[in-house]
Each structure stands twice: as structure tokens, then as C-alpha cells.
Amino acid sequence: MDLHFGDSEPTDEERAAVDALLGPPASAWEGADDRTDTDLRWARGGREARERRDLLLPGLHAVNDRIGWISEGALDYLCRRLTVPPAEAYGVATFYAMFAVKPRPAKVLHVCTDVACAAHGSTALRAALEDRLGAAGSAGGGVLWQPSPCLGLCERAPAALVVQAGVPSGATAATVNAGSARDGAEPAPPLAGARPAWPAGADPAGPVHGGARPVSRGRSDGTVTGPEPRETPARRYATAVVAPATAEALVLAAAEPGAAPAEPAAAMAVPQAGQPGLTLLARIGAVDPYSLDDYRAHGGYTALRRAFELGPAGVIREVTDAGLVGRGGAAFPTGRKWQATASQPARPHYLVCNADESEPGTFKDRVVMEGDPYSLVEAMTIAGYAVGARRGFLYLRGEYPRALRLLQHAIDQARARGLLGDDVLGQGYAFDIEIRRGAGAYICGEETALFNSIEGYRGEPRSKPPFPVEKGLFGRPTAENNVETLINVLPILTGGAQAYAAIGTGQSTGPKLFCVSGTVERPGIYELPFGATLGELLELAGPSPTMRAILLGGAAGGFVRPDELDIPLTFEGTRAAGTTLGSGVVLVLDDTVELPRILLRIAEFFRDESCGQCVPCRVGTVRQEEALHRIVDRTGAAAADDIALLREVGQAMKDASICGLGQTAWSAVESAIDRLGAYK
Amino acid sequence: MTAIPLQLPRRLVEFTLDGQETRVPEGSTILDACRAAGKDIPTLCEGDTLTPKNACRVCVVEVEGARVLAPACSRKAEAGMTVSTDSPRARHSRKIVLELLASSTDLSTTPRAAEWIKEYKARPDRFGPDAARLDEEPKVDNDLYVRDYDKCIQCYKCVDACGEQWQNSFAISVAGRGFDARISTEHDTPLTDSACVYCGNCIEVCPTGALSFKSEFDMREAGTWNESAQTETTTICAYCGVGCNLTLHVQENEIVKVTSPHDNPVTHGNLCIKGRFGYQHVQQR
Numbered sequence: 001m002d003l004h005f006g007d008s009e010p011t012d013e014e015r016a017a018v019d020a021l022l023g024p025p026a027s028a029w030e031g032a033d034d035r036t037d038t039d040l041r042w043a044r045g046g047r048e049a050r051e052r053r054d055l056l057l058p059g060l061h062a063v064n065d066r067i068g069w070i071s072e073g074a075l076d077y078l079c080r081r082l083t084v085p086p087a088e089a090y091g092v093a094t095f096y097a098m099f100a101v102k103p104r105p106a107k108v109l110h111v112c113t114d115v116a117c118a119a120h121g122s123t124a125l126r127a128a129l130e131d132r133l134g135a136a137g138s139a140g141g142g143v144l145w146q147p148s149p150c151l152g153l154c155e156r157a158p159a160a161l162v163v164q165a166g167v168p169s170g171a172t173a174a175t176v177n178a179g180s181a182r183d184g185a186e187p188a189p190p191l192a193g194a195r196p197a198w199p200a201g202a203d204p205a206g207p208v209h210g211g212a213r214p215v216s217r218g219r220s221d222g223t224v225t226g227p228e229p230r231e232t233p234a235r236r237y238a239t240a241v242v243a244p245a246t247a248e249a250l251v252l253a254a255a256e257p258g259a260a261p262a263e264p265a266a267a268m269a270v271p272q273a274g275q276p277g278l279t280l281l282a283r284i285g286a287v288d289p290y291s292l293d294d295y296r297a298h299g300g301y302t303a304l305r306r307a308f309e310l311g312p313a314g315v316i317r318e319v320t321d322a323g324l325v326g327r328g329g330a331a332f333p334t335g336r337k338w339q340a341t342a343s344q345p346a347r348p349h350y351l352v353c354n355a356d357e358s359e360p361g362t363f364k365d366r367v368v369m370e371g372d373p374y375s376l377v378e379a380m381t382i383a384g385y386a387v388g389a390r391r392g393f394l395y396l397r398g399e400y401p402r403a404l405r406l407l408q409h410a411i412d413q414a415r416a417r418g419l420l421g422d423d424v425l426g427q428g429y430a431f432d433i434e435i436r437r438g439a440g441a442y443i444c445g446e447e448t449a450l451f452n453s454i455e456g457y458r459g460e461p462r463s464k465p466p467f468p469v470e471k472g473l474f475g476r477p478t479a480e481n482n483v484e485t486l487i488n489v490l491p492i493l494t495g496g497a498q499a500y501a502a503i504g505t506g507q508s509t510g511p512k513l514f515c516v517s518g519t520v521e522r523p524g525i526y527e528l529p530f531g532a533t534l535g536e537l538l539e540l541a542g543p544s545p546t547m548r549a550i551l552l553g554g555a556a557g558g559f560v561r562p563d564e565l566d567i568p569l570t571f572e573g574t575r576a577a578g579t580t581l582g583s584g585v586v587l588v589l590d591d592t593v594e595l596p597r598i599l600l601r602i603a604e605f606f607r608d609e610s611c612g613q614c615v616p617c618r619v620g621t622v623r624q625e626e627a628l629h630r631i632v633d634r635t636g637a638a639a640a641d642d643i644a645l646l647r648e649v650g651q652a653m654k655d656a657s658i659c660g661l662g663q664t665a666w667s668a669v670e671s672a673i674d675r676l677g678a679y680k
Numbered sequence: 681m682t683a684i685p686l687q688l689p690r691r692l693v694e695f696t697l698d699g700q701e702t703r704v705p706e707g708s709t710i711l712d713a714c715r716a717a718g719k720d721i722p723t724l725c726e727g728d729t730l731t732p733k734n735a736c737r738v739c740v741v742e743v744e745g746a747r748v749l750a751p752a753c754s755r756k757a758e759a760g761m762t763v764s765t766d767s768p769r770a771r772h773s774r775k776i777v778l779e780l781l782a783s784s785t786d787l788s789t790t791p792r793a794a795e796w797i798k799e800y801k802a803r804p805d806r807f808g809p810d811a812a813r814l815d816e817e818p819k820v821d822n823d824l825y826v827r828d829y830d831k832c833i834q835c836y837k838c839v840d841a842c843g844e845q846w847q848n849s850f851a852i853s854v855a856g857r858g859f860d861a862r863i864s865t866e867h868d869t870p871l872t873d874s875a876c877v878y879c880g881n882c883i884e885v886c887p888t889g890a891l892s893f894k895s896e897f898d899m900r901e902a903g904t905w906n907e908s909a910q911t912e913t914t915t916i917c918a919y920c921g922v923g924c925n926l927t928l929h930v931q932e933n934e935i936v937k938v939t940s941p942h943d944n945p946v947t948h949g950n951l952c953i954k955g956r957f958g959y960q961h962v963q964q965r
Contacts, residue, residue: 001848004875006866072867085850085875086866088843094855101867441857458854463734463754612834612854612861614735616773619780622812622859630808645806652776655749655769656737663748 001050003085008073015077017066020168021059022052022081031080049083054474056084056456060093061398061437065237068108068165069100084456095458095611097149097440098163098398106165106235109133109145109254110399111245114360115551116154116517118601119593120244125158128247133254143254149442149605150360151399154517154587155269155524156243160250161399164257166235239401263402266371269363271522271541279491279503279511280484281527284371289406292413295374301419303493307382308427310493312342315386319489321497323509328354328445328482329553329582330660331571334489337479340469341387344477351384351392352454352473352480356438356445358397359554360605361585364513365483367525369396369403372487373410377433379486381414381424382493384431387479392433395450398440408435442609446659447480448472449611460613461659484513484584504530508570512581518551518588519544528569535565537586544590549676551589553582555602556664558671579671595678596632599669603628606665617662620653624666631679639679646673685945696762704757710741710765711752719765722774722796724781724887725835726753728942729949730845733836738777738796742767749773775800783807784859785814786830789889789900812859818897821870824878824957826897827863831890834861838882838891846950851875852882880956884939884949893937893957906931914941917955922946924955935959 010018010031019025028035029043059078063070070093079086093099111129113122126136126147134140136147153159240253240260253260267273267285274285288294295301307315320335341349353376357365369376380392396404411433414420422430436454438444444453448462451473472478488510492500501509508530514537517523521542528537534550547562558579560567567577574581589598603625612618627646631639650666657663672678690705697713704713709732714721725736734751741752744762749770757763764770778797782804787793797804816829834854843850851874855864865874883891892900899905910931917924925944929937938956942949 001850002875004849004851006869006873075866085843085853087850087853087864087875090864090866091853091855095857097857463751607858610858612856612858613836614737615777615780615833616737618834618859618861619784620776622784623780623807626807626811648772649776649780651769652773652780656740656773656777657748658734658737 001083001085003079003083005076005080005086006072008071008076010071010073010077011067014063014067014071014074017062018059018074018078018081021062022055025081029080031077052082053084053456054454056082056089056092057436057439057453060089060096060099061439064099064439065165066167068106069102069104071101071103075101082456088457091458092456095441096398096438097608099439105139105142105144107143107254107257108163108165109143109250110148110151110161110163111136111145111250112149112151112153112157112159112161113147113601114150114605115555115589115598115601116150116361116587117158118598119518119587119589120157122158125160125245125247125250129250132247132251145250145254148399149440149609150358150362151241151243152357152363152366152397153241153243154361154363154515156264157517157523158245159241159243160245160253161401162238162240162242162250162253162257162260164235164238166237168237241402266367269367269524270371271524272526278527280368280487280513281371281525283375284367287372289371289373290409292374292410292417292419295372299494300374301378301425303490304378304382304385304419304425306493307385308425308429312386312388315382315489315493316342318492318497319386322492322500323507324485324488324492324500325508325571326482327484327488327512327584329359329556329580331581334481334485337469337481338383338387340467341477341479344470346477347388348391348476349387349389350473350476350478351380351387351389352447352450352478353380353383353392353394353483353486354445354447354450354480355394355396355400355403355483356450357400357483357583358438358442358445359556359583359585360602361517361551361554361587362515362583363517364515364525364584366400366403368483368487368513369400370406373403373406374414375487375490376407376483377410377414377420379489380433381420381431382489383479383481383486385424385429387477389479390430390432392431393454393473394433394435395438395444395454396435397438397445404435404437411435441611442605443611443659443661446661449659450480451478458611460611461661463658482583505568505570505572507572512569512584514569514584514586516541516586516588519547519590519592520588530570531573532569533565534560534567534569534586537569538565538588541586541588543588546590546592547588548591548593549589549595549672551587551668552585553580554585554587555605555668556660557582557585558667559676560671561675579675580667595672595676596628599672599678600625600628600632602668603665606661610661610665614656614658614662616653616655617657617659617665620649620657620662621665623649624653624669628669635679643673643679646670693757693759695757695760698764698766702757708757709753710750710755710757710763711739713757713763714741714752714765721752721765722778722792723753724790724833725837727837727885727887730837730840730885733840736777736781736833736835738774738781740770740773740777741765742770771800775802778802779804779806781833783811783813785833785888786828787833787888789831789892790833790887793888816862819870820894820897822872822878822894824894824953825880825883826892826894827871828890828892828897829862831888832863833888833890834863835887837885837887838863841881841885841950842876846948847877847879847881849875849877849879851877878953878957879951880938880953881950883956884951895936899931899936905936910936917951919954919958924951926951926955928959934963 025032028039063074151159238257240257324334325331444459446461449459453459468478514526549559607621610617627642631642692703732754734754739752740749743750779802818828914927924947927939940947
């Protein structure tokens with residue numbers, strides 16, 4: 001590969017951002033300023049250099065976090081460091097909504113406009129922001145605000161996220177006061193090895209420098225240094241979640257993201273918190289999410305000990321006997337997936353946790369990761385042990401700054417205490433977890449798109465077969481599981497498969513998390529055994545007396561009517577009712593919302609999030625949105641032609657798209673037409 | 681003496697294709713089987729010299745028992761599968777794909793597009809006059825070839841030919857996402873500032889004429905391009921000792937474009953800048 005670079009040079013700050021991740025360049029071939037005689041005699045390159053391609057996404061994050069956008073010079077420098085062709089890196093950078101390749105202000109305000117937020121006044125919020133900050137996308141007053149797809153904060157709708165680019169707080173070394181869990185002044189996680197630590201409580205919004213922690217890749221952590229301290233206080237990287245958001249609060253938070261009010265504790269999203277009988281949510285609110293000791297005092301790491309007693313095959317047998325199926329939406333039997341991965345002769349095996357929770361209306365994984373982060377670390381360790389993986393990747397969506405901080409802290413603590421690393425629990429099993437941060441792409445929740453994203457390619461789905469258990473991450477056998485699926489493994493091992501299988505129905509076993517939002521009195525995450533009806537769930541949440549529709553499964557799911565509350569919330573029950581459980585979204589809309597506008601928003605979502613790889617989805621989602629636009633104010637015969645057109649295009653999207661995004665892009669609209677009688 | 685490349689004997693896979701028992705060598709795709717059986721399946725992003733990307737979805741067929749349709753170009757034939765290439769579902773998807781493409785892209789130079797649109801009774805105009813189109817202008821930034829983005833269906837063939845499958849130049853990639861995705865150099869710089877080596881192997885694989893020789897582009901603009909008046913002569917490139925086959929396309933005694941036979945064991949359809957574009961001296965009179 002003969003790389004060609006333009007004349008653009010990185011600024012010192014861009015260079016520092018990349019070097020903070022990758023260490024200083026080893027030679028002029030990697031972009032060092034001075035060319036030495038040795039450089040002329042010996043060129044570093046080839047396979048070894050290209051194998052670092054997976055650091056492209058963390059590298060783009062490093063530049064984007066520091067500067068706010070990715071310039072030609074910065075991209076070229078990153079490409080030199082990683083031996084990536086600039087055209088490909090440009091293709092990757094432009095794939096993600098959170099990156100910019102054109103200059104923009106350091107502060108970007110993402111305002112959620114998806115279904116749950118639309119039901120809670122995001123339209124009015126946008127109008128108020130337009131008055132104060134100018135039109136969306138315009139960069140007035142040093143702040144760029146833009147509409148955003150679902151931020152996963154549906155229980156506190158309408159939601160917004162402020163990201164201020166700047167120097168990561170880790171730039172100055174300080175000791176870390178681990179163990180205290182003051183929200184809003186969270187101690188920053190220490191990084192592995194000799195990397196600089198972040199000052200405790202110095203940055204209320206907390207530093208986020210995800211994916212920056214190399215693990216056992218042959219890079220010396222000791223060579224990594226932070227940027228030089230500056231004489232003038234540099235702008236710090238900071239994030240602020242504002243939910244529920246008002247225009248005033250947003251303008252204030254955008255002015256000084258570091259000083260924004262703290263987010264409420266994760267337990268506030270769990271109305272059942274503290275109630276007896278909870279399995280998955282039992283620890284949320286009861287444990288300090290920063291404290292490993294607290295986690296262990298509440299039963300943590302008993303499942304991993306049990307796993308070591310059972311051995312990998314025993315763990316898989318328990319999970320299979322328990323009847324656990326994937327909770328991400330596809331409901332694939334987890335035991336079968338693990339068995340298929342474990343039995344592959346090719347090595348190494350990988351474990352990937354899909355925490356790219358982006359389905360509009362879904363926020364269960366965020367609440368689990370923020371309220372009980374160690375449970376995911378433990379569950380990933382067990383899963384890795386079962387499938388024979390030594391490395392686990394946690395792909396976390398880029399819009400979850402608090403989950404990132406907490407998980408990074410939890411992983412570091414677990415490693416420091418011998419619960420991750422070369423010899424987990426003294427059992428001779430080596431396992432470690434790397435967090436990889438998404439950057440704003442719904443499609444990366446598709447399992448193979450997620451692999452491409454981690455590997456440093458555009459997050460486009462691969463064609464299956466081959467399936468991930470055979471050729472997954474880096475072309476190796478990979479087990480990929482959703483966060484909720486993984487944490488279900490803990491009660492299976494501690495309580496036994498029989499006890500677990502006794503919960504729920506015959507075909508859908510165990511407890512299930514539901515994300516209830518929209519017009520209900522107590523939105524949040526609910527845990528119910530499989531088999532509870534929709535009505536029973538809504539009774540807990542306090543449904544609106546004027547319900548118009550309930551969206552099950554998110555934008556890729558379907559609507560049901562308020563008179564269908566007896567639908568059992570199981571995979572087979574929803575299927576029999578002609579709808580889907582999906583990721584467990586239950587989004588209630590009352591009669592004040594204009595259904596055609598909600599449908600239009602869903603169509604816009606799919607148009608924006610289509611990766612563009614296959615024609616039915618790339619063009620079909622555009623045609624779907626156009627047709628819904630035409631009939632937004634029409635009914636009856638005036639809409640009939642366009643509805644017929646929608647059906648035809650929808651059928652082709654469902655039949656001929658490569659992945660689930662295109663295949664389900666029409667399902668919510670279809671259900672609104674057929675079940676709710678929209679446009680009648 | 682002609683050398684006949686010998687392959688390891690392959691097992692045969694037996695499956696049902698449109699009601700007929702069919703046997704194909706193991707590893708064959710459904711499309712291979714269809715072609716062997718004389719069935720005409722439309723394809724766009726499939727290329728005989730490239731690994732299928734299965735992005736265009738115009739070749740979809742119905743596999744019994746599968747939830748969704750399968751791309752014939754990349755789905756391998758499996759023993760016992762039942763495939764129907766002409767089911768109403770498959771025909772419907774092909775029709776819609778053709779409508780979606782033709783309503784957003786200029787397919788005027790795509791071989792056979794008009795024929796397929798007729799065959800599948802596709803009506804691209806039914807999305808209305810306001811249906812979004814690519815609306816791109818041709819990019820003419822060098823003397824050798826033109827990128828007419830209005831004709832681009834994003835089949836990834838040029839990207840694959842430029843990148844790891846053939847040329848290893850990696851001058852272009854897909855940038856952006858969804859309907860706004862475009863084949864692009866880094867930061868959309870002109871080709872002359874990019875890693876392009878002007879091998880023209882992207883033109884060779886382009887299925888729609890979005891990439892074309894500047895000579896062809898200019899003649900089409902002037903209305904003088906006339907394929908029926910062209911002769912094709914295959915010869916051997918004289919620039920170096922590799923021995924690439926060149927096919928010279930000649931109209932009115934002028935070379936108007938150069939290709940290479942895809943089944944040529946030396947080139948597999950690929951050339952370098954000298955073979956592809958270095959013919960001007962022939963016409964210096």
C-alpha cells in the first residue's frame with residue numbers, strides 16, 4: 001500500500017491529541033518531524049503497521065474531542081500513524097454523525113427530536129432554541145446546535161446533550177479518589193499503567209476519552225504522555241446531559257458545560273428501585289456504582305466463581321438450559337451462540353458486548369451500565385470464559401458519557417483487583433475488556449456493522465453468511481451479546497438454570513427489562529417476568545387516560561392500540577399478535593400527538609441512519625419519507641395512492657435490504673396504517 | 681500449445697432451481713447456477729473480476745424457508761435448497777429496486793437498464809416530479825477520465841477495484857452516509873491531488889458509465905459517440921514486458937477507449953496508465 005498524503009500539516013494541538021492516544025511517532029514514516037538516517041534505511045510498514053487499523057475510530061475521537069472537528073492535516077497525521085489510506089479514513093470520519101470534517105464551534109448541542117421527546121415538547125424546544133441560538137446547524141455564539149436522533153434519555157424527555165471539545169482533563173496528573181460516587185462530581189477513572197490520571201472532582205462534567213486505553217497490544221503504556229500543561233487554562237473537554245431540557249437550561253449548559261447541574265442518579269430511572277423481587281435491577285440504587293466492594297457486598301462476583309467451578313462447557317450448559325435468548329431484539333438463543341463460538345477451531349475468539357443502544361425509545365442498557373456497571377464487567381468475563389475469548393470489546397454508543405465514565409472506572413478497578421487481566425481470580429484465565437466508543441450511527445448496533453466499526457472501517461453491515469460465530473470481529477469467531485442478555489447470565493449462574501427457567505413462560509424465560517416512556521406518569525425501566533401483559537406493565541407506569549397508541553420495540557417495531565393491552569409481553573406472544581417485542585420499548589402516545597408527524601419523524605430517522613450500502617434501504621427510506629410528507633395532512637382517498645406506494649416500497653425494503661435496518665424501516669409505519677388506521 | 685489451467689476437482693451440490701434439479705460445483709453462487717442454466721438475472725454491482733458486494737439487490741431470488749430474499753450474486757448454492765428466481769416476491773423487489781435507482785440516478789448509459797425496466801414494468805416516474813435525485817454535475821478534473829456522479833449507483837465496484845481487490849491505490853472510498861453517500865477522494869480533493877494513479881481500472885468495472893474515458897465523455901456530449909460504428913481489436917501492450925492484452929475500441933480510425941479482456945490471465949481486465957491511456961502517440965499524424 002503506497003499511501004499518498006496532501007500538503008496539510010496537523011496543528012500542534014491535533015498532533016498532541018493523536019499522540020496522547022498512540023504515543024509519539026516512532027519515525028518519520030509515522031509523521032515525526034525530523035527524518036533521521038535510520039528512517040532512510042528502514043521503513044516501518046506492512047502488516048504490522050496495518051494491524052493497528054482498529055485504532056482509527058479512537059483516533060478520530062481523540063481529534064474530534066480535542067478540537068471539535070477533524071481537519072485535513074489531522075486526518076493525514078492520523079493516517080500516517082496508522083498506515084490507513086486518507087480516502088478510507090475520510091470515508092470513516094464522514095460516516096459518523098458526531099464527527100465533523102468542516103470547521104465548527106467547539107461546543108455542539110445535540111437536541112433529541114425522536115418519538116419520546118417529540119411526545120414531550122421537543123418541537124417547542126427546537127423553536128425556542130431557534131429564537132435564542134439561530135437556526136439548527138448554524139454556528140451562532142460559539143455553539144452549534146443540531147437535532148439529534150434518540151439520546152436514550154427517554155424517561156427524562158425532552159433531552160439534550162452538550163459536548164464541548166477541549167483538552168482531556170487527564171492532561172495533568174493527580175491522584176484519584178476512587179470510591180466516592182457523587183454524581184456530577186464523579187472521580188475520573190484512572191487509566192492503565194503509567195498513563196496520567198484525572199483529578200478528582202476537578203471537572204464536574206467529567207473527562208471522556210473513551211477507547212483510548214490500549215490493552216496488551218504490544219504498545220508500551222509507559223511511553224504515552226499527556227500534552228504539556230499550558231500556561232493559560234485551556235478549554236477542557238466536557239459533556240453535559242440536560243434532561244428534561246428547557247431552552248434556558250440548554251443555553252446555560254452550552255455556555256459552561258462543566259458547570260451544568262448534575263444528572264440524577266441512575267436509580268431515578270427505575271421506579272421499582274428498592275422493591276423486593278427484582279433480579280436484574282436489584283442492585284440499582286442499592287450499590288454505589290463506583291465501589292467494587294459495594295458490588296461484592298451485594299452478591300457481585302459470586303457468578304464468576306460459580307463459572308470457574310462449572311468450567312466453560314458447564315456455563316454454556318447452564319445458559320442453554322436456562323433458555324436465555326438475546327435481549328437486543330432478535331431473540332437468538334444465547335447458549336447456542338456461545339456453543340457455536342466456543343467450538344470453532346480458529347483462534348483467537350472474541351467477545352463483544354453490544355452497548356450501542358440506539359433504538360429510539362430504548363434506554364435500559366444505559367440505566368444498567370450507569371447504575372450497576374460492575375455487573376456488566378462480571379458478565380462479560382463469564383461470557384468470555386465460556387466462549388474461550390481473551391479479549392472482550394464493549395462497544396458503547398457515543399452519546400452515553402456517564403456510562404462511559406462509570407464503565408471505564410469499573411474496568412480499571414476490576415483490573416487493579418485481579419478480576420480482569422492475566423490471571424482472573426487466580427484461576428489462570430486471562431481476560432481483559434476494551435471499551436470502544438461509537439460516534440453516532442444507529443446502524444452500528446447491527447452486529448456485523450459493529451465489527452466493521454471496531455475494526456476501523458465504515459459501519460456497514462456485512463452479508464451473512466458467514467455468521468459472527470464463525471467469522472466475526474477481525475474475521476475470528478465472535479460471540480456478540482447485548483448488555484441485558486449478558487447481565488441475565490449472573491442470576492442463571494447464582495440461582496441455577498432451573499430456577500431461572502421457572503421465571504417467565506415456557507418459551508420466553510427469565511425477567512425482562514422494559515423501557516417505558518412517552519405519556520405515562522412514571523416513565524423508566526421496569527423489570528417484569530416474561531408473560532406479564534402490556535396492560536400490567538402500563539398499570540405500573542401509570543398510563544395516560546387518553547392513550548392513542550403504544551409503540552412496541554422502538555422505531556423498528558410496531559404500534560398497537562390501547563384496546564390491545566392483553567398482549568402478553570413475550571417473544572411468542574407479541575409475534576402471535578402480529579407485532580414485536582424488539583428491545584423492550586413501550587412508548588405511549590396520547591391523543592395530543594399528531595400521528596402523521598410521528599410517522600414522518602420515524603421515516604426521517606431511517607433515512608438519516610441508513611448506511612447507504614444497499615439500494616432498497618438507501619433510496620427506499622427517502623421515498624418513504626417523501627410519501628409520508630405528501631400525506632401528512634391528508635386522509636382517506638387523498639392518501640390512498642401514496643399508501644399503496646408505501647406498501648410496495650416497504651415490501652421491497654423488508655424483502656431485499658441487507659440488514660435489519662432496511663428490513664424494519666417500514667414496519668412502524670405499516671402498523672400505524674393497518675392497526676391504528678392512520679390516514680383514514 | 682494452449683495451457684489449460686487445472687483446478688482441483690470440486691464436489692457437486694444438488695439443489696432445486698425454479699423446480700429443476702440442478703447440480704453445480706461446490707462454492708458456486710446461485711447466480712453461477714442461473715447462468716449455467718441459461719437464466720437471465722439482472723445484475724449491476726456484480727462483476728466478473730470482483731468479489732460480490734451485493735449492494736444493488738437487483739439480483740435477489742427467493743430461497744424457500746428464508747425470511748428475506750437472497751442476493752443470487754453472493755449466496756452460495758447449498759445442497760437441498762429450493763430457489764425460485766422468478767417468484768412474485770423476487771420480481772417485486774427487482775422492480776422496486778429498478779424504480780428506486782432509475783428515479784434517483786441517470787441510467788441512460790447503463791447497459792440493459794432500459795430493457796430490464798420494461799421487462800419488470802417498472803415506473804420510475806411514479807414517485808412524482810419532486811422525488812429526490814442525486815443531482816450531481818460531472819467532475820472533470822483531469823485529461824484522462826470523467827466522474828459523472830449523476831450516473832453513480834454506489835455499487836462499490838470502483839472502490840474495490842482501486843483498493844484491496846486490484847490496484848491497492850485506495851484513492852477513493854465511500855464518504856458520507858445514506859442517500860448523501862458519494863464515492864469520494866479524501867476531503868473531496870480533485871483526483872490530481874489524490875492517490876489516483878490513473879490506471880483506469882475503476883472505469884473498467886463501472887456498470888453505469890458514471891466513470892468513462894474523457895474521449896468517450898466528450899464524444900457523447902458532442903453526439904458523435906457511436907458504438908455500432910466501433911471496432912474492437914485485441915492486441916498486446918508494447919510498453920513493457922508483462923504482456924497485457926489491450927482491446928482497442930476504434931471509431932473512425934481513432935482509438936476512443938482501451939479495455940482489457942476480463943478473462944485474460946495476465947490482466948483480469950486491469951491495466952496501468954500506459955496501457956489504458958497511453959495511445960495518443962498512435963494518432964499523432
